Amino acid sequence: MASKQGVKSRRFGGGSSTSKGAANSPSSSTTSSSKQFLETSVDGQSSPASSSARSKPHAFYPEAVPLDVHKAKENVTVTVRFRPLNPREIRQGEEIAWYADGETIVRNEYNPSIAYAYDRVFGPTTTTRHVYDVASQHVVSGAMEGVNGTIFAYGVTSSGKTHTMHGDQRSPGIIPLAVKDAFSIIQETPNREFLLRVSYLEIYNEVVNDLLNPAGQNLRIREDAQGTFVEGIKEEVVLSPAHALSLIAAGEEHRHVGSTNFNLLSSRSHTIFTLTIESSPCGENSEGEAVTLSQLVISKLTEDKPSHIPYRDSKLTRLLQSSLSGHGRVSLICTVTPSSSSTEETHNTLKFAHRAKHIEIQAAQNKIIDEKSLIKKYQQEIQCLKEELDQLKRGIVTVQPKDTGEDDIVLLKQKLEDGQVKLQSRLEQEEEAKAALLGRIQRLTKLILVSTKASHSTRFPNRPGPRRRHSFGEEELAYLPYKRRDLILDEENIDLYVNLEGNVETTGDSLKEEKKTKKHGLLNWLKLRKRDGALTGTSDKSSGAKSTSTPSTPQGESGNHAESRLSHSLAAESSPSADLISEAREDKDTHEDSLLGPGTPLTSIKSVDQIDLLREQHKILCGEVALHSSSLKRLSEETARNPQDGQIHVEMKKLKDEIKAKSEQIDLLEKQISNSVIVSDKMDQSGMSQTVSELMAQLNEKSFELEVKVADNHIIQEQLNQKIGECENLQETIASLKQQLEEALELRNFSPVVNHSQHGEPNLDKGNELINDTNERLLLQEKINEIQELKQKVRELTDAKDQLELRNQKLAEESSYAKGLASAAAVELKALSEEVAKLMNHNERLAAELAASKNSPSQRRTSGAGQNGRRESHGKLRRNDQGGSNADVKRELALSKERELEYEAALLERDQKEAELHRKVEESKQREAYLENELANMWVLVAKLKKSQGADNDASASTREHFQFNEFDI
Ligand SMILES: Nc1ncnc2c1ncn2[C@@H]1O[C@H](COP(=O)(O)OP(=O)(O)OP(=O)(O)O)[C@@H](O)[C@H]1O
Structure with a gap:
């Protein structure tokens, strides 16, 4: 078996991403294929995606052809990803039934003529990043260019959908990779600005739930001219990859499928993550230019059991129909x-994938201008806001005296002095309005994402040269399920940059840069755009608020403040960590330095922004704590399965430390929020009180949630400690047993040596000691043997018990089936007997009629003999009548006979049926009785086994412990 697996794993290697050469050619491996294979291999060859992965984007979407012009029909890109055999399957000696034969073919091990070809087949060693590059990158880049895109992971439970779509920190999945890629593309597209929104939903048992909003349950699917949509689903504008991933992580927490019962329930749970991308050209010439709006739907679909609603009738299909249109x-x-x-399940998935290959699509860019x-x-x-602001500015300028003539100066001065109070009040009002406008502009501006690169190169409509590989910073990794980060760093170190032409180059400086990015998060490049000097002023923070030449002018100061605040805000989005808190503190200092004074409107707006920012940070930190707690929970479960794995304990400790640190940060933030609230309270008591109470309510809620989570963690920790203690005890027992066994085995080779004294006399004392020692050892040996036997017995009994339980279950199922059959038969029987009774009645009636009709002519004949004279005395007419009625009677008689025969035949048939049914019922009853009998026997047997097992267990407590440990280990 081991060698066979070895051979097969080499085959998989051949199908992995790194393999090239003859084996990869579909034609090279089709010689002995069946018709089915030949058909599929044609698909495989004709598909553009079957060409080299790295050149595929060129083959699919030529650079020189704008997307809206490119109308060639394409097929859905269909790929198949194998997961490796898991440890359980290996333990159980499972074999490999399907394998990747080259890069495009999946072949059956037992029947090599069964083979299917796809655009690409990924072996079990292929990385998710490679899967992303080959199967998803073109969809993501298309979506960023306005072409709707959908990426599905489809497969039976435990086949690797979650691993592929979500991944973990060691191997990020398609969703995090796509999100990162989307932001990288924004950075590489300086001539456009973007607005990204995400939504995340779950379809669980045909109910649509909003994962970003726990209140959004059982949502309705509606349709409008643009397709189907989910009514009332929450869409969050996202500012960074970390922001988007934190939303997904929070959404995962709201799923109906917990980590413990995942495989039990997940078969009816599908998730859809949607990234809505709007983009428009930026700059002066953008007026009237179309906005492109596209959606990337990334779904995880579990292949359903046949009993459940078929896909074609499901909500899932309705929701996805516009993506598949x-x-x-x-x-x-x-x-x-x-x-x-899982041969059959895999075969079904492969057939589904093969059918999907025939769907034709025609990708086109969406250009939409609507509400x-x-x-x-x-x-x-x-x-509009800027125009208003300009008008306000102009309004102030027009009252300046520079346009007036010298003669009027005195008069004007007089006028100005007269109207000083009035003007002052107007100025204040205008400043207030300006501050409000600025605040709004800042808020809106920070939602629109632009590249910070100089706009020399453009991404639209043609894609630029090789794009830098995205890498994951600490902040993004924090939102993925916890795994060893050192591994991903190692992976990054050996990662080579592969450009679109398939050339490989070492990352060199770019690697260093990536590492830098990783360290500081990816949002450093997402800064406030500099389109409007009036708004942004200088980008140098040090020359910001403190260097303002006109501190009394709200415009100048707010501009500087805006940038400072925004960069903090973006940093906050990307890095909700300790340095962020310190940045926020710094920001607060700057903010306080630059306050115009209590009561000014601008100050209060800044204060609101400040609180918003703190709240955002608070929210993200709480999300992180929740995520870490759930990772901790998962690790606890893993520890229960693998108590010896020291690495997990280290990771758990690390997680706990992080949770603690983050909780402290949350406390700090809460204090800051309340401080800010107090400050702002002073500034604007009435306006802010509501916000404060809302904030406090949210804070209380979060603190409560946090407390609950901490309490949960404590409980889990205690359980974990308990389990660890139990495991340690068991391990000790095992160790001592092992030691005893080894000693006993040594004894086997031991032969008693009789010690002789110097005089050649045997030394009896020493000899006795040795004999005693030997006896003890022999006793020990016996005990060990006994223990071994007991263990063996326990194992046998357990196996027998399992088998019996299985049999029991089967018998119970059969019995209930038989009962069902019997009751159905009884119902049918009843119906039949009623029918038979009816028929018999009818028959009797007919027989009576027949008898009556038989009697009447003879009677007539009898009476006719005695009354001939009288009859003859009747006229000719009467004789004729009688002759007619005789003929009628004869005909009727014949008919009756016929009917009688028919009824008799029907009766016979019914009787036969009835007899058959009776027989069936009898059989069912017998079977039922037999099954019940068997069941009872089984129960008796099980009870006996349990009893004997209990006795055995009593006889050897250590054996029981060992057995439990074995069970636990399994
Ligand atoms: N390509 C792979 N490489 C290594 N491990 C994998 C791979 N694919 C899946 N696994 C592992 O197999 C197990 C099951 O995978 P996963 O949870 O992704 O399945 P699933 O299809 O999402 O299941 P479900 O439908 O129950 O949610 C996990 O432990 C996962 O880590």
Whole structure:
């Protein structure tokens, strides 16, 4: 078996991402294929995606052809990803039933003529990043260019969908990679600005739930001219990869499928993560230019059991129908297990994938200008606000005396002095209005994402040269399920940059830069755009608030403050960690330095922003704590399974430390929030009191949640400690047993040596000691043997018990089936007997009629003999009548006979049926009785076994412990 596996794993290696050469060519491996294979291999060859992964984006979407012009029909990109055999399957000696034969073919091990070809087949050693590059990157880049895109992971439970879509810190999945890629693309597209929104939903047992909003349960699917949508779903504008991933992580916590019962329930749970991308050209010439709006739907679909609602009738289909309507790019990643125990499931998935390959799509770029474009709305609002601001500025300028003639100066001065109070009040009002406008502009501006690169190169419509690989910073990793980070760092170190032409180059400086980025998060480049000097002033923070030449002018100061605050805000989005808190503190200092004085409107707006920022940080930190807690929970479960794994304990400790540190940060933030609230309270008591109470309510809620989580953690920790204690005890027992066994084995080779004295006499004392020692050892040996036997017995009994339980279960099922059968038969029987009774009645009636009709002519004949004279005395007419009625009677008689025969035949048939049914019922009853009998026997047997097992267990407590440990280990 081991050698066979070895051979097969080499085959998988051949199908992995790194393999090239003859084996990869579909044609090279089709010689002995069946018709089915030949058909599929044609698909495989004709598909553009079957070409080299790295050159695929070129083949699919030529750089020189704008997307809206490119109308060639494409098929859905269909790929298959194998997962490795898991430790359980290996332990159980499962074999490999399906394998990747080259880069495009999946072949059956037992029947090599069964084979399917796809655009790409990924072996079990392929990394998710490679899967992303081949199967998803073109969909993401298309979505960023306005072409709708959908990426599905489809497969049976435990086939690797979650691993592929979400991944973990060691191997981030398609969703985090896509999100990161989207932000990298924004950075590489200086000539456009973007607005990104995310939504995340779950379809659980045909109920649509909003994972970003726990209140959004059982939402309705509606339709409008633009397709289907979920009514009332929450969409969050996202500012950074970390922000988006934190939302997903929080959403995961709201899923109906917990980590403990995952595999039990997940088969009816599908998730859809949607990234809505709006983009428009930036700069002066953007007026009237179309906004592109596209959606990337990334779904995890569990292949359903046949008993459940078929896909075609499900809510899932309704929701996805617009994505599959044929105008977007679609990538289907089918996840499968090679294991022989899942041969059929894997085959079904492969057939589904093969059918999907025939769907044709025609990707086209969406160009939309309508009220649904949020980016347009924001841009327009910013524009209007700026115009208002300009008008306000102009309003102030027009009252300046520079346009007036010298003669009027005295008069004007007089006028000005007269109207000083009035003007002052107007000025204040205008400043207030300006501050409000500035605040709004800042808020809206920070939602629109732009690249900080100089706009020399453009991304639209043509893609630039090789794009830098995205890497994950600490902040992004924090939102992925916890795994050893050192591994991902190692992976990053050996990662080579692969450009689109397939050339490989070492990362060199870019690697260093990536590491730097990783350290500081990716949002350093997401800064406030510098389109409007009036708004942003200088980007140098040090020359910000403190260097303002006109501190009394709200415009100058607020501009500087805006940038300072915004960069903090963005940093906060990307890095909700300790340094962020200190930045926030710094920001607070700056903020306090630059206060115009209590009561000024600008100050209060800054204060609101400050609180917003702190709240955001608070929210993110709470999300992180929740995520870490859930990771801790998962690790606790893993520890229960693998108590010896020291690494997990280290990780758990690390997690606990992080939770503690973050809780402290949360405390700090809460204090800051309340301080800010107090400060702002002084500034604007009435306006802020509501916000304060809201904040306090939220804070209380969060603190409560946190407390609950901490309490949960304590409980889990205690349970864990208990389990660890138990495991340690068991391990000790095992160790001592092992030691005893070894000693006993040594004894086997031991032969008693009789010691002789110097005089050649045997030394009896020493000899006795040795004999005693030997006896003890022999006793020990016996005990050990006994223990071994007992262990063996326990194992046998357990196996027998399992088998009996299984049999028991089967018998119970059979019995209930038989009962069902019997009751159905009884119902049918009843119906039949009623029918038979009816028929018999009818028959009797007919027989009576027949008898009556038989009697009447003879009677007539008898009476006719005695009354001939009288009859003859009747006229000719009467004779004729009688002749007619005789003929009628004869006919009737014949008919009756016929009917009688028919009824008799029907009766016979019914009787036969009835007899058959009776027989069936009898059989069922017998079977039921037999099954019940068997069941009772089983129970008796089980009870006996349990009893004997109990006795055995009493006889050897250590054996029981060992047995439990074994069970636990399994
Ligand atoms: N390509 C892979 N490489 C290594 N491990 C994998 C791979 N795919 C899946 N696994 C592992 O297999 C197990 C099951 O995978 P996963 O949870 O992703 O399955 P799933 O299809 O999402 O299951 P479900 O439908 O129950 O949610 C996990 O432990 C996962 O880490």
